[in-house]
Amino acid sequence: MKFLYCEHCHYAFEDEQCPACGNKKVREPLSNDACFLCEKQMMWAEMLAEALKNNGIPVVLKKRMGMGMALKVGPMMERCKVYVPFSCLQKAREIVDEMFSETNGSDVT
Numbered sequence: 001m002k003f004l005y006c007e008h009c010h011y012a013f014e015d016e017q018c019p020a021c022g023n024k025k026v027r028e029p030l031s032n033d034a035c036f037l038c039e040k041q042m043m044w045a046e047m048l049a050e051a052l053k054n055n056g057i058p059v060v061l062k063k064r065m066g067m068g069m070a071l072k073v074g075p076m077m078e079r080c081k082v083y084v085p086f087s088c089l090q091k092a093r094e095i096v097d098e099m100f101s102e103t104n105g106s107d108v109t
């Protein structure tokens with residue numbers, strides 16, 4: 001399976017252009033490129049980060065909302081993007097599947 005990487009979105013994908021922004025100036029990912037894994041509510045993102053770390057996968061969390069939005073809807077509703085190095089992306093996706101396939105809550109995606 002061959003991946004390409006969009007530097008703009010930090011997104012690794014199996015397509016000819018970035019599915020997020022349509023960028024065609026993409027390159028092959030390097031093993032330490034930070035790749036977008038998923039976006040979760042803060043609570044789930046932190047649980048996921050913990051599970052990834054337990055598997056030896058370094059993880060970066062980026063909050064999506066600005067402070068104003070977070071105050072409005074409350075910190076529990078705050079969403080968070082999760083990034084992992086490309087070399088760990090496949091493993092990380094498996095962990096995400098394991099963690100979130102059974103919970104089936106309305107807001108975990």
Ligand SMILES: [Zn+2]
Pocket residue numbers: 006007008009010011018019020021022023
């Ligand atoms: Zn992109």
